[in-house]
Amino acid sequence: MKVGLVCPYSFHRPGGVQNHVLGLAGWLKSVGHQIAILAPGFPPDGMLADYGLSDAEFTTGGKAVPLKVNESVARINFGFGPARKAKAWLDAGDFDVVHLHEPIAPNLSLLTLWLTDRPVTATFHSNSPTIKSWKRINEMLPGAVRRLDAAIAVSSVAAKVAKENTGVVPVVIGNGLAIDDYELKPVSGRWRGGDHPRVTFLGRYNEPRKGFHVLTAALPLVRERFPDLEVIVIGHGPAMSIDGVTFVGGVSDAERNRWLSVSDVYVAPQTGRESFGIVLIEAMACGAPVVASNLSAFVEVLSDHDGVIGHIFKTGNSHALAEAIIDSLNEPRDLRLLRGRAQAASFDWSVIGPQIVAMYEIAAENRYLAVDEAKGRARRHIT
């Protein structure tokens, strides 16, 4: 199958949707499909190669501009320039299916949706309260969302938001990861990475919704019990200095996984609007015990047949977070290692990828039926 994937967010840095598109493209290619990616920005050196992709498989949709949305900064683009690029990419790609991500906002995915006559599958990633302007765009331009041939959401909460914003009822298929890229180190001593406990935070620490402030406020309480606690912060953001906290910056995926594999607790203190929580899966893949806020997407991702893996604390409450970290540090390090790893493996691309391909097949069938029906209507109109 020739698959064209569109990501509306700039590829200049890692992000949940970007990584999902890259991972999916890499897996599709590995099982024999032809892929092409269209997204704003330019991927940094090595980013495509890390996923087994070549430079020729990426086309830039132009420069992105930062826009405040969903308590985050989205780097997206829209307008005639990106539309021209999308049209040229569609013409050159001659795709069997076009897979758009987040095509409900004014962005490159929505432009591509307007421009293509091919079967379209969409994935909804967002968990933001209904955005009135988006809802209005979808009501004003019913051809846009109704044009989708198949729809996916990454979690139940993302499906609910998609339905509220567009009326579409998507099938839930989570984010994927390549489990073999994540290192699972055996536990040999009291602590996973040396002679003292280590807590790790991962993500855009300057974005309030990622909840880094909830963690920093919890640290003094945790240190009363574990004075030698080391705190590692992985992620892009402005220079910051906090006593006892090491900012390692934006690191490669391999380096990120290495830190996670020597962490005694991975803390996810996000305060809301998470649609899935790929970071939890990544941490569990590396064997890190998880302490996470009580967000519905997080609880869904952390739940296996025996209940919730790790510790959930009251969202935004630093005291509850401190207690959860202490409880987690007091448990044997290997308690949930294999259970977390098994949960992460259930999101391996070998599991998630075929479900997405099935949605491509549904999109092709639905498109065929829609075109056939339109032809029938035209014939009835003529006779």
Ligand SMILES: Nc1nc2c(ncn2[C@@H]2O[C@H](COP(=O)(O)OP(=O)(O)O[C@H]3O[C@H](CO)[C@@H](O)[C@H](O)[C@@H]3O)[C@@H](O)[C@H]2O)c(=O)[nH]1
């Ligand atoms: N290598 C590396 N990876 C990083 C770094 N910082 C973040 N990442 C990676 O970037 C990805 C996104 O992380 P988040 O910050 O948690 O997600 P988001 O961009 O807000 O994504 C949204 O969509 C995702 C996909 O559906 C959701 O999973 C997520 O909950 C959220 O709603 C994860 O794979 C994470 O490991 C870094 O410095 N280095």
